[in-house]
Amino acid sequence: MEVLLARLDNPELATPTIHVAGSKGKGSSSAMIASVLVAAGLRTGLFTSPHLHRMTERIMVDMEEISPDRFSALIEQLWPSVEAVEERGNVGKVSVFEMLTAMAFVQVRSVGADAQVIEVGLGGRLDATNLVVPDVSVITPISLDHTAVLGDTVPKIAFEKAGIIKPGIPVVVGNQAPAARRVIERAARERGSQVTYAHDHMALKQGPEHAVTSGGARVQRVTLQSPSADYKLELPLLGPHQIDNAVTAVTALEMFAARRRLAIDPASIARGISEVRWPARGEVLTSPDEAVQVIVDGAHNSSSAAALVSTLESLFPHAGSAVLVYAGSGGHDFSATAREFSRLEPHVIVTRTRHPKAVAAETVADALRRDNIPVAVVTPDVESAMREARLVASPGDVIIATGSLFVAAEVREILLSITPEIYTDMRGEMMPSYETLALTSLSPTPGTPEIPGMRGNPTARPDPDALRDAP
Structure with missing residues (x-):
């Protein structure tokens, strides 16, 4: 780097x-x-991770994400330097996250922030x-x-x-x-x-x-x-x-x-x-007058889950039952996170997101049951989990979608009609570490939709799902 x-x-x-x-x-x-x-x-630049729906969310100027064309231009601008670094042979390969970080620095400098x-x-x-x-x-x-x-x-x-x-x-x-x-x-x-x-x-x-x-x-x-x-x-x-x-x-x-x-x-x-706008962090997606409230949050450890429970209790002190739409992500203790919701006595629906780091819904459900956390339903995807949640929720209840930012993102897409970047070549439950994943060592599955800004050379183009996996 x-x-x-x-x-x-x-x-x-x-x-x-x-x-x-x-x-x-x-x-x-x-x-x-x-x-x-x-x-x-x-004039202010902001670099954050991960993104919810689009890679361009990670790099902002004056709280506006950069355009797909600018994202593409930054990759084209930086690519010769990436290749030159890797050709040295003694400093390793440039990771996806390193590339994104460098792009952010170059973008912020270019606008004279x-x-x-x-x-x-x-x-x-x-x-x-x-x-x-x-x-x-x-x-x-x-x-x-x-x-x-x-x-x-x-x-x-x-x-x-x-x-x-x-x-x-x-x-x-x-x-x-x-x-x-x-x-x-x-x-x-x-x-x-x-x-x-x-x-x-x-x-x-x-x-x-x-x-x-x-x-x-x-x-x-x-x-x-x-x-x-x-x-x-x-x-x-x-x-x-x-x-x-x-x-x-x-x-x-x-x-x-x-x-x-x-x-x-x-x-x-x-x-x-x-x-300030910062989606999927204790975000209520329904208007106050709706009979069933829906809140999404990226809580993925016990501390952030405890904070979410405090938020729920302060926002909805007179709420009815809680319906928990829950998905686990690799590298996190999803049982410890789910335990924090036990005092709400929720109706638990376990599901799986489309993210490559997602853990199988049955694996998550088995882990919760071993920890004496009752699981009512297991669904194959977030859309079916939300349909189930809507069926079981009564007026006055609260639907909580959490366990990772990725389940929060998918619920936002469903309820707010957001079209995300989706790729067809997702690979396995666990992706390589973002710090060791190299740009030029990856090649996409033929026919994969091209993410804005990814080079057309199949031997040099970063894998889109690997980009989505970067933190």
Whole structure:
């Protein structure tokens, strides 16, 4: 990755940067930060992963995803450098995620952005994004996730996340377990970096108050107070954990503004927070007056599932029964995640998404049953699972689709009539690691629909499903 970026004249260093890592909340926090920067009049790039429906979602400028034509042009622009790196023979092959990261850096530089918000893909220390030199680093809450790659304890995972801390660069830290705090503080001390705990810096002065806007949107209203300002916020992202993410985001914005000598006033922060959109994170897809509510969320570990349960209890305190549409994804403990929903006593429908990392529905169902989690129905796909959920749900009930971002994405596509990128050559239950998957080592199945931007050379074109699998 370092060699590739050097060939591209180091685009990662061209733009003032906020770098965001963490186990949960890093995507939401990144989106809030970028939305506020845009509201403050700054041209802003945002790089996140994974995507829900289209690859182009990963690279945004001013909160708008790039076009398929621009995505294609970036691949054409970078491809000679990719081939040159691989021809060296001594630095390995360029992975899909490395290519996407480089594309984001080049795109942000090409538009002359004033700022970029870069979300870590996996971990931090060894992540492809970790060649930036940020103005502020951010570490959102750390919990057990991707344990096969990052380690099987919170301190081990925190060590990887703390790898984004750079010498002399301040780091804003969200709520953390004591074990994670110790690791982060040691890393910061060794590198001479100031640690600011967002919840020590910023207080919840008022709220939360749940409300429905005149347009029918659900929001949380809160007032945050820092040493320098009060912020009256209307947050469209739902749940207590999103208030925590807002505290982290606003703290990072204050620090970034101070280091860059920018004027980001409370009105801009309020406007940016109110305008943020981050789908499939505690997202209610039905209007408040519908008899059965549907909420989708990408919860894929026990901590994020617990946050979703708290969100459900705050949003629907008088709801009837819960219907859980659940799908597991490889590399995650889907039984531990499902256990968090047990206090809702849900009617559980286990299914499988079309994603190549999806685990067979029967495998997931068997694991849940072994863990004494009752499973009512097993379906072969998400569409049939939603049909079943609609049949069993009564007025006042809530349908919850979760277990991974991929099941949340498919339910969004069904209910919102979204046409996704779909490819016919999905391969197996587990795809190779995104960090080792090389672009030029892959070839597509003949007749596979071409993703926008993929080269036509069958020996050099990245596999579309491998791209969808990148984190």
